[in-house]
Amino acid sequence: MLEKVSRQKLVVIGNGMAGIRTVETLLERAPDLYDITVFGSEPYGNYNRILLSPVLSGEKSVDDIMLNTEQWYDDNGITLRKGETIVMIDRRTCEVVTATGARVAYDRLLIATGSNPIMLPLPGKDLPGVIGFRDIQDVERMVEASTSHPNAVVIGGGLLGLEAANGLMKRGMNVTVVHLLDCLMERQLDPVASGMLRKSLEERGMVFKMPAQTQAILGEDRVTGVRFADGVELPADLVVMAVGIRPNIELAQKAGIHCERGIVVSDTMQTYDGRIYAVGECVQHRRQTYGLVAPLFDQAKVCANQLAMKGFASYSGSVVSTKLKVTGIDLFSAGDFAPGADKEEVVMQDAARGVYKRIVLRDKKIVGAVLYGDTVDGPWYFQHLRDGTDISQMRERLVFGAANLGDGGHAGQNSVAAMGDEAEICGCNGVCKGTIVKAIAEKKLFTIDDVRAHTKASSSCGSCTGLVEQVLAFTLGGDYSTAPKVKPMCKCTDHSHDDARRVIVEQQLKTIPDVMKFMDWKTANGCHSCRPALNYYLLATWPGEYRDDQQSRYINERVHANIQKDGTYSVVPRMWGGVTTPNELRAIADVADKFKIPTVKVTGGQRIDLLGVKKEDLPAVWADLNDAGMVSGHAYAKGLRTVKTCVGSEWCRFGTQDSTGLGIKIERFMWGSWAPAKVKMAVSGCPRNCAESTCKDVGVICVDSGYEIHFAGAAGLHIKGTEFLAKVATEEETLELIAALTQLYREQGWYLERMYKWCDRVGLDAIRKQVVDDLTNRKALYDRFVYSQQFSQSDPWAERAQRGVDRNEFAPMAELELA
Amino acid sequence: MTRWIEIGALDQIPRLGARVVRTASGNIAVFRTEDDEVFALDDRCPHKGGPLSQGIVHNKRVTCPLHNFVIELANGEAVAPDEGCAHSYPAKVENGTVWLSVREAVTASVD
Numbered sequence: 020m021l022e023k024v025s026r027q028k029l030v031v032i033g034n035g036m037a038g039i040r041t042v043e044t045l046l047e048r049a050p051d052l053y054d055i056t057v058f059g060s061e062p063y064g065n066y067n068r069i070l071l072s073p074v075l076s077g078e079k080s081v082d083d084i085m086l087n088t089e090q091w092y093d094d095n096g097i098t099l100r101k102g103e104t105i106v107m108i109d110r111r112t113c114e115v116v117t118a119t120g121a122r123v124a125y126d127r128l129l130i131a132t133g134s135n136p137i138m139l140p141l142p143g144k145d146l147p148g149v150i151g152f153r154d155i156q157d158v159e160r161m162v163e164a165s166t167s168h169p170n171a172v173v174i175g176g177g178l179l180g181l182e183a184a185n186g187l188m189k190r191g192m193n194v195t196v197v198h199l200l201d202c203l204m205e206r207q208l209d210p211v212a213s214g215m216l217r218k219s220l221e222e223r224g225m226v227f228k229m230p231a232q233t234q235a236i237l238g239e240d241r242v243t244g245v246r247f248a249d250g251v252e253l254p255a256d257l258v259v260m261a262v263g264i265r266p267n268i269e270l271a272q273k274a275g276i277h278c279e280r281g282i283v284v285s286d287t288m289q290t291y292d293g294r295i296y297a298v299g300e301c302v303q304h305r306r307q308t309y310g311l312v313a314p315l316f317d318q319a320k321v322c323a324n325q326l327a328m329k330g331f332a333s334y335s336g337s338v339v340s341t342k343l344k345v346t347g348i349d350l351f352s353a354g355d356f357a358p359g360a361d362k363e364e365v366v367m368q369d370a371a372r373g374v375y376k377r378i379v380l381r382d383k384k385i386v387g388a389v390l391y392g393d394t395v396d397g398p399w400y401f402q403h404l405r406d407g408t409d410i411s412q413m414r415e416r417l418v419f420g421a422a423n424l425g426d427g428g429h430a431g432q433n434s435v436a437a438m439g440d441e442a443e444i445c446g447c448n449g450v451c452k453g454t455i456v457k458a459i460a461e462k463k464l465f466t467i468d469d470v471r472a473h474t475k476a477s478s479s480c481g482s483c484t485g486l487v488e489q490v491l492a493f494t495l496g497g498d499y500s501t502a503p504k505v506k507p508m509c510k511c512t513d514h515s516h517d518d519a520r521r522v523i524v525e526q527q528l529k530t531i532p533d534v535m536k537f538m539d540w541k542t543a544n545g546c547h548s549c550r551p552a553l554n555y556y557l558l559a560t561w562p563g564e565y566r567d568d569q570q571s572r573y574i575n576e577r578v579h580a581n582i583q584k585d586g587t588y589s590v591v592p593r594m595w596g597g598v599t600t601p602n603e604l605r606a607i608a609d610v611a612d613k614f615k616i617p618t619v620k621v622t623g624g625q626r627i628d629l630l631g632v633k634k635e636d637l638p639a640v641w642a643d644l645n646d647a648g649m650v651s652g653h654a655y656a657k658g659l660r661t662v663k664t665c666v667g668s669e670w671c672r673f674g675t676q677d678s679t680g681l682g683i684k685i686e687r688f689m690w691g692s693w694a695p696a697k698v699k700m701a702v703s704g705c706p707r708n709c710a711e712s713t714c715k716d717v718g719v720i721c722v723d724s725g726y727e728i729h730f731a732g733a734a735g736l737h738i739k740g741t742e743f744l745a746k747v748a749t750e751e752e753t754l755e756l757i758a759a760l761t762q763l764y765r766e767q768g769w770y771l772e773r774m775y776k777w778c779d780r781v782g783l784d785a786i787r788k789q790v791v792d793d794l795t796n797r798k799a800l801y802d803r804f805v806y807s808q809q810f811s812q813s814d815p816w817a818e819r820a821q822r823g824v825d826r827n828e829f830a831p832m833a834e835l836e837l838a
Numbered sequence: 839m840t841r842w843i844e845i846g847a848l849d850q851i852p853r854l855g856a857r858v859v860r861t862a863s864g865n866i867a868v869f870r871t872e873d874d875e876v877f878a879l880d881d882r883c884p885h886k887g888g889p890l891s892q893g894i895v896h897n898k899r900v901t902c903p904l905h906n907f908v909i910e911l912a913n914g915e916a917v918a919p920d921e922g923c924a925h926s927y928p929a930k931v932e933n934g935t936v937w938l939s940v941r942e943a944v945t946a947s948v949d
């Protein structure tokens with residue numbers, strides 16, 4: 020038991036959502052670091068407070084909303100002291116003191132005491148029958164009142180008040196909602212949406228008295244009514260106060276920890292006393308307090324990372340979104356939608372359908388959204404809001420939502436809500452809507468990863484991800500908004516691609532195991548999705564220094580050929596700028612004959628594909644192609660693929676510049692460079708654009724006076740025309756600008772994120788600033804590109820065919836003869 | 839009767855990688871984990887016959903290169919929710935040499 024003694028002691032005050040989420044995450048990261056004791060005033064394990072509303076309305080039971088049973092605390096060696104309240108923190112001796120006087124020592128303390136409902140200081144506020152709406156006990160009291168009394172008054176027309184009123188109404192009470200202002204949920208809704216909400220609640224039987232100021236609560240030994248400032252009196256057997264919450268900071272304040280509205284914490288979730296952390300509704304971070312779980316979960320993650328002594332995560336605040344959990348009413352709100360001179364609004368209102376959407380923009384970005392009646396696009400707007408996406412390209416269609424933005428093959432469909440069960444959502448795997456909805460309901464799926472694993476929808480090309488997310492959102496309703504803010508790289512980690520890229524640089528990490536160890540990977544060697552990503556990040560960050568890990572490469576990049584459905588491979592030699600010679604063609608023909616290659620095909624990339632080559636023949640096939648001067652076309656690479664060209668000024672009567680020659684120069688300069696995803700380029704000799712430059716990752720259009728450079732186009736899963744980057748005068752400048760652009764993408768892109776997606780994410784202007792406006796920066800990027808090229812321009816085919824690299828890869832280990 | 843057949847040195851297989859052993863009835867994939875355990879499976883994915891030997895090995899699993907089924911090396915079972923099973927063979931390492939047990943095999947030529 021020696022080691023047990025040497026463990027540090029972590030004491031948690033508050034057995035609620037933020038505190039326990041922190042403990043759960045801490046256990047994943049550092050299961051053996053602490054002896055943990057949790058104090059909770061409430062006499063239960065940890066439960067999902069959000070779902071008290073459906074419990075009140077009778078749609079769920081208390082058992083349904085339990086998150087961690089007492090067994091869970093036992094199994095994880097946590098001492099749970101439920102029903103015990105801490106009354107003092109003694110910072111001098113590092114102890115907490117319970118209501119019965121017991122003292123428990125801590126090395127680290129976590130305060131997660133949540134908040135308390137604000138009880139207006141009215142005469143009669145202490146009468147039996149006057150309650151807040153915060154915990155299981157409150158719900159039990161409300162349910163009890165509803166069985167024996169007819170009339171309820173809810174004070175407060177915010178989210179909580181309306182959910183309470185709806186629940187009590189479902190329990191058969193006559194409910195009047197009293198609100199100080201003339202606009203319901205004024206913090207989340209604008210007056211139009213608020214009016215629509217009021218109307219549909221009235222249709223269900225809810226009564227409103229607003230604007231109205233409550234003056235007194237009436238009654239002798241139990242509440243009997245409420246009196247207002249205008250003299251009106253209403254009968255009431257139950258009064259629910261839902262006028263707001265106040266961070267529960269009393270303990271911290273008494274202990275001399277700096278508090279303002281909440282307990283003030285830094286970006287590492289530490290209070291002014293470095294041993295004491297705080298998370299949840301009780302904290303104030305960068306002047307902000309929160310009353311929704313999504314931000315608290317973000318805080319919990321950071322706090323757990325700090326408690327695990329990893330110390331690289333930090334919290335920088337959250338943007339929140341809200342959904343009202345009243346069955347049958349669809350309402351979504353996020354961000355800042357107050358009118359302002361610097362803001363613009365896009366509004367759509369269809370009174371007949373009961374649909375209203377208001378998207379608030381500032382600087383080409385979404386800063387707020389209010390949706391009523393049709394909220395399936397809520398998560399989609401919210402994602403763009405948090406990502407700070409530049410939406411100028413989709414502005415006209417923005418208000419119609421994700422489904423109308425021309426995702427390949429899905430354009431024209433309005434919203435998943437309107438689709439029939441048999442509508443196909445995932446074209447690659449043939450999965451229809453009904454199958455997904457059924458899997459979500461039956462298998463209790465919550466995340467897009469779950470849906471991928473169980474149905475295969477969105478697991479291949481991913482173009483239907485947005486649609487699947489919509490199906491999830493509308494099938495799960497309110498629960499979906501608790502999805503984490505940053506998307507983790509994969510199931511092996513909670514960290515995002517950005518986190519990994521940043522930590523690799525900051526911590527100077529140089530191997531995949533080091534990254535995984537430092538960032539607490541949850542699996543032993545990652546998986547097929549994170550290992551190739553990390554391998555790329557290391558390669559791009561430490562050119563010349565990092566040793567490429569072959570076993571973390573997808574097979575195509577490991578053997579420098581594309582695997583086919585029958586396990587054979589295809590071989591695509593480079594044809595610089597799409598130009599070939601009789602000699603090359605003869606060599607290709609000879610190779611095809613010699614190795615009995617079944618198919619010889621002209622590709623969409625202006626070169627020739629030899630399909631159906633046996634793996635063991637690859638080195639010999641390459642040797643023959645090498646002899647004729649040909650090298651790998653990297654048709655498999657997350658890197659430069661092809662540079663398509665047209666004939667240009669050398670032959671064409673319209674050609675303005677030597678597009679063929681420039682294409683060849685670009686390809687010879689840039690081949691071999693690894694990138695987050697494939698990179699395709701093209702050079703057209705005039706604006707007739709025969710090389711299709713305007714749907715490539717980078718496209719050049721020659722004009723009389725120079726070269727127009729375009730980028731961020733694509734024509735695969737998603738069809739997207741390029742963005743104009745700049746016009747330059749010379750071939751040299753063209754090369755410099757393209758190399759600098761590619762380098763910026765190499766340094767910022769997430770693995771498998773094509774250039775157009777990267778551009779969407781970081782913004783066109785940000786990219787222009789760095790490679791067009793800031794010439795010093797452009798030059799520095801260009802130099803880094805050139806530096807890294809010296810390590811990558813060695814033909815992988817020659818290495819294997821002539822120098823015996825990876826010889827083992829291509830030969831069987833042994834041959835067994837069977838009897 | 840099970841007979842153990844020597845198929846070569848452990849260091850002929852890359853860590854977190856695989857090699858194939860050729861037989862008249864198809865290839866057998868021999869995998870090596872990070873801590874030098876070896877496992878052998880038919881080199882055919884239960885989904886559509888993809889060559890498992892060409893996949894990415896992680897922990898005691900391999901991801902098929904064709905459509906990402908994840909297969910348990912120990913018994914060839916596809917990881918849920920996918921379904922299917924690749925035939926597995928006993929395999930072991932002794933003093934740096936890899937042994938495979940294939941019931942009908944009589945002779946082996948090792949290179």
Ligand code: SRM
Nearest residue numbers: 581589621622623624625626654699733734735736737773
């Ligand atoms: C061979 C070729 C088709 C042909 O016979 O013409 C081809 C074949 C494949 N394409 Fe392609 N694509 C080929 C040109 C294209 C083009 C046209 C072009 O490059 O001008 C496009 C649309 C342009 C674009 O990329 O924006 C194209 C968009 C895709 C996509 C969608 C990419 C996207 O981000 O939207 C994929 C899927 C992927 O990469 O995830 C893909 C994937 C594939 C894969 C690698 C599928 C796979 O994972 O096995 C195919 C490999 C077959 C092989 O072994 O050669 N291929 N593919 C073309 C080879 C061009 C070359 O010379 O290298």
Ligand SMILES: Cc1cc2nc3c(=O)[nH]c(=O)nc-3n(C[C@H](O)[C@H](O)[C@H](O)COP(=O)(O)OP(=O)(O)OC[C@H]3O[C@@H](n4cnc5c(N)ncnc54)[C@H](O)[C@@H]3O)c2cc1C
Nearest residue numbers: 033035036037059060068104105132133299300310311312
């Ligand atoms: C009815 C209702 C509906 C809601 N709906 C939503 C929603 O739809 N979406 C959303 O995001 N959020 C919703 N919320 C808000 C969400 O539940 C809270 O933001 C979240 O629970 C706060 O977590 P916390 O850990 O900070 O506090 P809590 O979950 O309140 O946990 C604090 C715990 O600490 C205990 N405690 C306090 N002081 C002491 C002490 N001195 N000693 C021991 N224990 C102590 C308390 O008893 C409590 O159990 C809702 C809240 C309510 C009440």
Ligand code: SF4
Nearest residue numbers: 480584622623735736
């Ligand atoms: S070559 Fe491209 S379009 Fe054709 S089947 Fe393969 S991936 Fe699909």
Ligand code: FES
Nearest residue numbers: 883886888902905
């Ligand atoms: S063949 Fe293996 S996943 Fe399809």
